[in-house]
Amino acid sequence: MSVIEANRGAVVAGAREGAGRPLFEARDISISFGGIRAVDGVTFDVREGEIFAIVGPNGAGKSTIFNLISRIYEPTGGRLIFQGTDITNVPPHMIAGRGIARTFQNIELFEHATVLDNLLIGRHCRSHPNILKELLFTRGVVEEELRNRAAVEEVIDFLALANYREQRISGLPYGVRKVVELARALCAEPKLLLLDEPASGLNTEETEEVAFWIEDINKDLGITVIMIEHDMSLVSAVSNRVLALNNGRTLALGSPSEVQSDPAVIEAYLGGDAE
């Protein structure tokens, strides 16, 4: 089944079983580096089909939460639950296979490979490499390659990357790299997509474009999205709920307008009341 079709199926299934049940839960997670508690007892849940935003000043622990979810960091406390199963002890390379894909704040693409190869690496968790068969390049390997390519081409169509297919990442402009990274994450057929500052470094039009894409990914592909973002206009335009963090602790959790008017959030951004 194709990426797009597979996910459409999931949307229908989700609607039938009643959307809105939690897809991902973070229960009281904490991590400290030396004496600093980067994330300190944060609890939230992300419902199926939702766009969930995490905001907060620099150093609030937003990206640390992403790194905890992708299991790059080992939490010092708390649990991570995905689709009802505990993933706190799943090794980091198994996370993609479970259905969680991500992008990085400072784009982490494979610089010296083409866009096509980058996206094909995105298919890694959906392929079944067998080294001996690969050395002989057997029919099975060829067929799997063709299937992977077909899946990748769908994502290329979806994000309009056809013009860049054969180009190396090192020659691409920043905005395109952002889209390629998003495409690479989609190639892994995720159920949950983690976007770390999808609009950072983009101009106004590009940001609007990203907003459309996030909505399309959410509505058309049925992928649940957690995004870290500083651009509040983007956050309030696309997200259903917002988690505000400061110094690793939860400040507020609720709809974008609730969070924006929360006194604790205003204080964290603008400083305390100077009376």
Place this chain on the structure above:
Amino acid sequence: MRILFKTSYLDDIRLFRHGGNIFWYGLLAVCLLLAPAVLREFYVGELSQVFILAIAGVGLMLLIGYTGLASLGHGAFMGIGAYVNTYLITKGVPFVVSFPVAGLAALAAGVAVALPANRMTGIYLAIATLAFSQIVEQVVVRWESVTRGFQGMPVPPPDLFGHRLATAWEFYYLCLVVLVVVVLGAINLTRSPTGRAMVAIRDSEISAQSLGVNLVRYKTIAFAISAFITGLAGALFAHKLKFISPDAFNIILSIQLLLMVVVGGLGSIHGAIFGAIFVGGLPQAIALMRDYLPGAIAKTPGLEPGLFGLVMILIVLFEPLGIYGRWLKIKAYFDYFPLYRRATFKRQRSYLKTERVR
């Protein structure tokens, strides 16, 4: 200029992408097959030497150029291949068995190195592999009951199903066949998921991991395959030398192999071959040149290593992608003539990273 009109996804994973490819590689194959009939025996031997270096180069290229793991210990893998092969042959094991076993022994050593090496990158890994090659050298020196230490071991010619490959041209074809098989295997690997996972590790470990690449597994695979191929090269090298002793596989050989892949061009199989031609062929070219140089220069001691070093420095300074990078540029120049722009290749950077903070 050639414009390819692709009509199937298969077009992108074919071995030969277009007719021109088939023609030129076919011509190369014919030349290589006819070479022993045309060339003097000495040059047939030198070509076999280039093939052996190329085999080792492909092995090292998979590790350095594709996976981004530096190794200063590949001379030791060649040594393991050479000694295992020679020891087994002197014990009466036929070459068809001893040859793959030599590769497997090197593979086992590669896995043993990979286990601690998985925690290291860049310069630290280079030092660790250097230490490994020293250990292997010491073992070869001290384990006299098997290796005969500094006395060395004579190596009988390879024996293929009762037929002794005693002449230079027979050995030449043996090396050629092994090289072709190794190159095909390497190409197959690099166009498969495993090869892409290796490239992913090279360019960004953190995102490779988050896309499902098991770093430990694929680094170990890279080390294992690289060591296996290098071990095969070592086994052939022993037959080429006809006599092996510990100092044939010391740090100098490791450095020569490293130079080969860097000069040839990191990140391509072509690079390994070009590098082997350079390292294997340049001393001969210089020796030939000597006859035509004025006496004062020709008789200067250290002319060969001096020139060798000079060419090395020039390549590293002006062509970070090595001989293959230059080759691509020359090809592009003629493809796009007269529209070639220097800026086309402006954004290139070298692959080898000394450190990577995650």
